[in-house]
Amino acid sequence: MDFQPLTHFIKCFAHVFFPVSCPICGNPGEIACKECLDSLCFNRKIKCFACGLDHPCVLHESEAWIYFFARHNDVARRLLLSFKYSNHESLGRAMGESVGNALLRDNEILVSSYDAGSVILVPIPLHRESKRRFNQSRAIAFGISRVLGFKVSESLRWSYDVKTQTERSGKERLELAEDVFSAEKIEGKRVIIIDDVITTGTTIKRALSACARAGAECTGAIVWAKA
Ligand SMILES: [Zn+2]
Ligand SMILES: [Zn+2]
Numbered sequence: 001m002d003f004q005p006l007t008h009f010i011k012c013f014a015h016v017f018f019p020v021s022c023p024i025c026g027n028p029g030e031i032a033c034k035e036c037l038d039s040l041c042f043n044r045k046i047k048c049f050a051c052g053l054d055h056p057c058v059l060h061e062s063e064a065w066i067y068f069f070a071r072h073n074d075v076a077r078r079l080l081l082s083f084k085y086s087n088h089e090s091l092g093r094a095m096g097e098s099v100g101n102a103l104l105r106d107n108e109i110l111v112s113s114y115d116a117g118s119v120i121l122v123p124i125p126l127h128r129e130s131k132r133r134f135n136q137s138r139a140i141a142f143g144i145s146r147v148l149g150f151k152v153s154e155s156l157r158w159s160y161d162v163k164t165q166t167e168r169s170g171k172e173r174l175e176l177a178e179d180v181f182s183a184e185k186i187e188g189k190r191v192i193i194i195d196d197v198i199t200t201g202t203t204i205k206r207a208l209s210a211c212a213r214a215g216a217e218c219t220g221a222i223v224w225a226k227a
Pocket of ligand 1: 022023032
């Protein structure tokens with residue numbers, strides 16, 4: 001028996017009460033289709049944070065790694081914008097699940113070698129003066145956590161007020177002070193930083209060094225998209 005029309009009917013019915021549609025294909029009743037999110041996967045491999053070559057890198061053996069899922073252009077950019085300014089935190093979790101699944105599929109040996117009890121996912125926090133209703137990096141982190149089984153820990157704080165990312169030029173971002181973040185209660189943990197977009201990489205670099213100062217081992221960073 002073909003259930004396709006029935007499934008479509010249920011989705012349209014749900015759309016009346018929960019008016020959402022996939023921001024990529026417009027499918028009603030869907031916060032975002034799994035296939036649509038998975039199709040944004042651009043990068044399959046974990047890279048060296050210092051030089052961008054494949055991890056493990058012979059030049060920077062002790063450096064953290066970085067994994068970015070999509071390219072921050074066209075569809076991925078629009079999706080992130082609609083996510084930031086909508087109230088659908090669950091879209092972030094769906095995005096995070098796609099990222100987690102891609103990591104597991106393409107880098108399983110690395111991911112499965114980590115002890116789930118010692119690894120924590122640490123999202124970049126919202127700026128102190130941010131008026132957003134939720135932290136998109138945190139929502140993505142919870143999606144990744146659901147797939148990989150690592151706990152989310154909101155251990156980072158901005159040390160002082162800084163202008164929001166969109167208000168700062170690339171040069172200013174480079175000038176983010178060394179101590180712009182502080183971290184707590186992460187001693188002895190292996191930290192993976194989670195962020196929505198990477199541009200110059202300075203924010204993640206500062207976050208990793210705050211975690212290192214607090215006694216954690218800086219393992220890597222997972223980012224939704226690379227600008
Ligand atoms: Zn879709
Ligand atoms: Zn390297």
